[in-house]
Amino acid sequence: MSVTGPDVGKATLGLYPLELYEPLIGRAATDRILSKAARARGAHIVxxxxxxxxxxxxEILTPLTLMMNAVGIETGWRLIQGTPTFFHGTKKLHNALQGEMIEFSPADRLIYEEVVFENSTRLHLSEFDAVIVHDPQPLPLVAHxxxxxxxxxxxxxxDLTEPNGAIWNYLRRFVEQYDAxxxxxxxxxxxxxxxxxxxTPAINPFSAKNAEMSDxxxxxxxxxxxVPTDRPLVVQISRFDRWKDPMGVIEAFHKVREQVDCTLVLVGSxxxxxxxxxxxxxxxxxxxxxxxxxxxxxxPLLVNALQRxxxxxxxxxxxxxxxxxxxxxxxxxxxxxxxDVGGIRRQIRDGYNGFLVRTVDETAERIVQILRDPRLRERLGAQARESVRQNYLLSRLLEDWLDLLAGYRLRARM
Incomplete structure (x- = not known):
């Protein structure tokens, strides 16, 4: 979709008013969301x-905070600050919540809680109508x-499918101080x-990373x-994180090359x-x-070009x-x-709009199948795009947040 009309300037500036979504989600959905936003106008959240x-x-908060402001909800975004030792500790928490059996020592806990306390004195969060805290790094803020x-x-x-029990029990005492x-x-x-x-998260289809690009x-x-384009490109785009299994990707690629000539591109930050x-x-x-x-x-333009x-x-x-x-x-x-894990399993219906895999061998087999069958690639790709249009655009995420916040009294503003 190309963006035309009076809102082009706003899209270029990154404001993305909800009206831009009307050709994708329909007039009725647009009007419904705008009506909900009107009831929340004037609320101040962070x-x-x-x-x-x-x-x-x-990736979620950048467009969501802009869009909430665009519909009249004053929305801020604050960061906590920390030392390298603090972030080494919070990375342990992240890994433990995803099931790794590691120890979070008394010294780790002291640093974690002390740094968050220091941040609590600087953030001045009492002025807002709702405070939304993300992930384990700032979790203990609520205690202050x-x-x-x-x-x-x-x-x-x-992914909280199987969290480390001991560390989850430690974090639970902070989680249960929140309202939800x-x-x-x-x-x-x-x-x-x-x-x-x-x-569930969603994407902004009008951002530089997702907007249409010409050939x-x-x-x-x-x-x-x-990036050479003389051979088919196999691409993984993600943070350099062992949970993304880049070594498994490389191993699968070597197996693919035994059957089909191609190039692997790993892009990460x-x-x-x-x-x-x-x-x-x-x-x-x-x-x-x-x-x-x-x-x-x-x-973001490189990500866009590679994915296309x-x-x-x-x-x-x-x-x-x-x-x-x-x-x-x-x-x-x-x-x-x-x-075949977590949110990927939610998005991909195996064989309908993509493929789910568990092993290196399965990964290689599916890559070879796709490379050898352009008609399969076209069919799955069309169904993948429609799945996102129906379920994972930012307009739906905005509406989910409006519905959730409507259930809480924001100092009588909603």
């Missing part, structure tokens, strides 16, 4: 996370606002003494980044709150050959809270081969 850069939380009059909501974007916990999928629900809500623009972008990413990247770089290209640039040009998109995660890179690729009509 999101708190640990980084403006890298990772799924940023005991007399709060507004709802505090904790949103966890992590918000999880990406119902299967992540936990035994909690507070309400649980389920909101010439795609070619120029790939040329600029020296490092979230500023993920101290393990440099180690994963170093391991990847030691395992590549001339047919594996690794790019660490932060360029690739013959196969991979997301071979072993844990995945949701997987927005899957959503982005599906929106562009790409065929995604993804790990």
């Amino acid at each position: 999101h708190v996370s640990s980084t403006f850069y890298g990772g799924g939380v940023t 606002f005991p007399g709060r009059a507004m709802p505090w909501l904790w949103q966890c974007h992590i 916990a918000i999880l990406s999928l119902p299967e992540y629900a936990q035994d909690l003494a507070v309400n649980q809500h389920f909101i 010439d623009a795609i070619r120029d972008c790939l040329t600029l980044h020296r 490092s979230a500023s709150d993920d101290p393990e990413s440099s180690i994963v990247l170093e391991t990847v770089m030691q395992s590549i050959d001339e047919r594996v290209i690794v790019l660490t640039v932060d360029d 040009r690739a013959a196969v998109i991979l997301q071979k995660s072993t844990r995945e809270g949701f997987g927005l890179t899957v959503t982005e690729a599906m929106w562009k009509g790409a065929v995604v081969v993804g790990g």
